[in-house]
Amino acid sequence: MTWETQTVPGPDGLVCSVDRLASEAGAAVLRAGGNAVDAAIATSAALTVTTPHMCGMGGDLMALVAGPGTGSAEPLVVNASGRAGSGADPERLRAEGHRTMPPLGDVRSAPVPGCVDGWLALHDRLGRLPLADVLAPAIELAEDGFPTSPMLAFMLPKLAGVTGCDELVEAGVGTGDHLRRPGPARMLRAIAAEGRDGFYGGEFGERLLEVGAGEYLPGDLARSSADWVEALGLDVWGHRVWTVPPNSAGVLALAGAGIAERAGLGADPDDAAWAHLAVEAARLAGLDRPRGLFEGADGGVLLHPDRLAARAAMVDPRRTVLREDRYAGGGTIYLCVADRDGMGVSLIQSNAKEFGCHVAVPGTGVLLHNRGIGFSLEAGHPAEYGPGRRPPHTLAPTLVTRPDGSLRALLGTMGGDSQTQLVLQLLARLLVTGDDPAAVIGAPRWVLAAEGGTGFNVWERPAAHRVRVEQHAPASWRPGLEERGHEVRTARPDPAGFGHAHLIEFPVDGPPRGAADARSLIGAAVAG
Structure with missing residues (x-):
């Protein structure tokens, strides 16, 4: 079997992603006057709606940006990978008999999600359109619904028994069936209206503290996970x-x-x-x-x-x-965007493994990633699990x-x-x-x-x-x-x-x- 692929020209900009609906969301933002950063955020946000088996607002993000409009001769880089919460305790995991980080059903493998912080850092520094306009296509997909993709339909049974995933595990959801996502729609509207406070300081943050049961403290959510770093x-x-x-x-x-x-x-x-x-x-x-x-x-x-x-x-x-x-x-997506002025964005966003750690933030429709599986439980290891630390990605x-x-x-x-x-x-x-x-x-x-x-x-x-x-x-x-x-x-x-x-x-x-x-x-x- 070969994979038939076409080269597509983009004289007025181009968006490449894992999902046509998300690529079209980014392209629509380009046509509305947005730049490559706006379109990358729009595409990424749409993917959190249509491809929850690979990425989501409960995951992490990294991106490079280069070209006209960046004000830099070298690529600009944002690392929006989350840090383990203040309650991270490697000794407790070792005492429970774990030799590696538990991949599923355990919130300890979910550092504070950095995806939304990544969007906001990119938009605050380089975006052109209002954030509400950038997120509008994703909100429309979530509220009005979209046809379930073959890959999503195939993966949904893996969520059987995971609480808080009602909108994804409705009986009979198959390829092509119409799927609405009211939880993510509400989260995206909160971000569009209130920025960071609407997400980490709002419903999502409150519920994350609850489901974390001590893994996270309010200060963990108050600290942005997005850092501008040297390429x-x-x-x-x-x-x-x-x-x-x-x-x-x-x-x-x-x-x-x-x-x-x-x-x-x-x-x-x-x-x-x-x-x-x-x-x-x-x-x-x-x-x-x-x-x-x-x-x-x-x-x-x-x-x-x-x-x-x-x-x-x-x-x-x-x-x-x-x-x-x-x-x-x-469970990861990669996307890239070019605009008509020659700016380019190389962006990756991830749950880590499929639907992440199979822990949902109740009522939000957001599943938490399990990037914490990259931590080591070897005492003294340079990547040992611990408060405020980022895992290898x-x-x-x-x-x-x-x-x-x-x-x-x-x-x-x-x-x-x-x-x-x-x-x-x-x-x-x-x-x-x-x-x-x-x-x-x-x-x-x-x-x-x-x-x-x-x-x-x-x-x-x-x-x-x-x-x-x-x-x-x-x-x-x-x-x-x-x-x-x-x-x-x-x-x-x-x-x-x-x-x-x-x-x-x-x-x-x-x-x-x-x-x-x-x-x-x-x-x-x-x-x-």
Whole structure:
């Protein structure tokens, strides 16, 4: 099965997301005079309504913004990932017998949600239209309803038994059935009218304190989760690639690209050697994940040229290097927006795993994420669960500029621990092979899988990785990878297992053009 993808031009702006309704919401804001930031917020807000199985106001957000209107030569970056509440107690979890953070049914895996703070930070600094106008399309979708997507209909049974989800678990809701979301509509109206106070200081905040039962205190909600931080960049393949610094995993995507370039990754993705070198680069970069990715980690150290060169020197074109004798041991959306003035936004928003921790904030229609599963329960670990701390994130939004500083591309994907692997492949096809957006997004992919994989434990035992490849991968990949010592599995058609990636490119001599991932089934690139 191949994924038919089209490159869409956007002379007056372009929105790429996992859901056509959300892309159209963003495009409508562009047509109304909004800029790329306005449209990105509008798209993101619409997605919290139509794709609650992947994101919501109870999740987190990270974004990069570049181009005219930012007032900066480098990308602006907002990290709106939430912090654990004041009641976070790792000793209590350890005493209960937990060795890892409980993923479901436990509010302790839900740091204070940062998504809404991210919207407000972006809008306050860079937005053009009134916030009420930006949120209006999402409010309309929530109040008037929308046809249930195939993916949402498939996922809804997972909420059986979760209290507070009545509007999502009505009997008989199937593909195409009309679904209204009065809770999120009310939350969005409160944000439009009162800003931060309408959400964190209003009904949502009050109910969050109740459901938290001591995990959160009022001061936790009074503190914004959105910080403007310095972009992390790396020169690779004749461009500079940018991402959000740690606690984002974006540094691993950049490191993987740096290792791949130094190891001699070629321009022919049909060659098994290409797949092997890309896999090895991603795996070697991922060695830093367990102990090197945490809030405050120095991304520059992980990207130091000597470090990347040393990792690249380990790559053997004939054999995988990570073997047992050498080493021992979702629910996310990505969107990108360009406006007619050349501003671009690369934004990612997440529940972490599907519907998050399966805890709803009563009466609001908002489910809490479980990004706290990124915390460690090892005493003294740099990413140990604790009050006011941010967990390591798999989120890796990416932005590419040319040597002259002009914007070249926006790209990213969902996919848990596979995000950085997929970003590496997208970058290689765009910057080395020279594919257009449709070819980059529609091309076959590989991802690393762990035994008993959850999508968030890939880096626990790098030597035990299996390489999953899509069915439409080049015929050379599987035998070529197996000859080099990889354990390979060809995957059946899997709409969620290889990411939902989107890309907007900014040609030197033409308008932006982009492509949305057909793997999402309802994704769309919509012109402004």
